[in-house]
Amino acid sequence: MNKLFTYIFLPLLSASALFAADSSGSTGVSTYAYEIGRLFNFPLTNSILTTWVVSIIFILAIRLTLGKPTLIPNKAQVVLETLIDSLRGLLRPILGEKAFKLSFPILLGFFVFILIHNWSGLIPGVGVFGFYDAEGHLKYWLRPANSDLNATLGMALISMIMWLYVCTRVSGLRFIIWELFGNKASKQDTPKAIYLMLAPIFLMVGFIEVISIAFRPISLSFRLFGNVFGGENLLVSMTELGLGLTNWVLPVLLPLPFYIYEILVGGVQALIFTLLVAIYIGLITNHQEDH
DSSP: OHHHIIIIIHHHHHHHHHHHHHHHTTSOSOSSOOEEEEETTEEEEHHHHHHHHHHHHHHHHHHHHHOSOOSSOOHHHHHHHHHHHHHHHHHHHHHOHHHHHHHHHHHHHHHHHHHHHHHGGGSTTTTTOEEEOTTSOEEESOOOGGGSHHHHHHHHHHHHHHHHHHHHHHTOHHHHHHHHHSOOSOTTTSOHHHHHHHHHHHHHHHHHHHHHHHHHHHHHHHHHHHHHHHHHHHHHHHHHHHHTSSOTTHHHHTTHHHHHHHHHHHHHHHHHHHHHHHHHHHHHHSSSSOO
């Protein structure tokens, strides 16, 4: 493992650091994905290409290392089962039993997809190699999917469609409307006059809640995009700082602590996105179940 790091990963990281800093200049990472071609007359961006490449490699790696699940698991199966069991134990109390059965597969997919694509930006060569346009700007072929706002917004919209579907299936549309606009005060314990006075207040609170629900895709997408895009700029800035020093080793060693930091951030952001979607569902579906 030490030889692998010394002879393969470290030189690749060094080359990526040098090329990344040289290609980015003082402007940092581009805020938008570059169009590198067209497919069936649709634009093919570097973030879409990275999504396909990383996803295919991940699927093939899982299929080759896992194989057919067995009663006595191999190492790859143990890792996957531990991940699934950990998320199951974390999400089941939040969602409730009925909603858990409907939403766990896609929530697990969200977590794994976001995790591998958060970490894809740390692979040496991503965001480095490409072609120069007519203006002399390097348009690189590979860009982490979650550093493209289109990708994070798409996942956020899918999560809200799932939220509406699961909540309607489990609790019903009538309960959702009551949960948003209904009078939550108890008729038995509240005087009738006060109960009637509270009705318009809860109605206004419901409209505010609808506005907050409408902004959930924006908050979900910008949170994930901001963290990944900020991490890309952080690594480029640290590489540029290392290149400004005389020692040739520093462009490689200086960004290393930030690579470790970005590994942590990538895992945390994948978990936060998944947990927030689960909480949004559980707020509607998990009222009448014992905890």
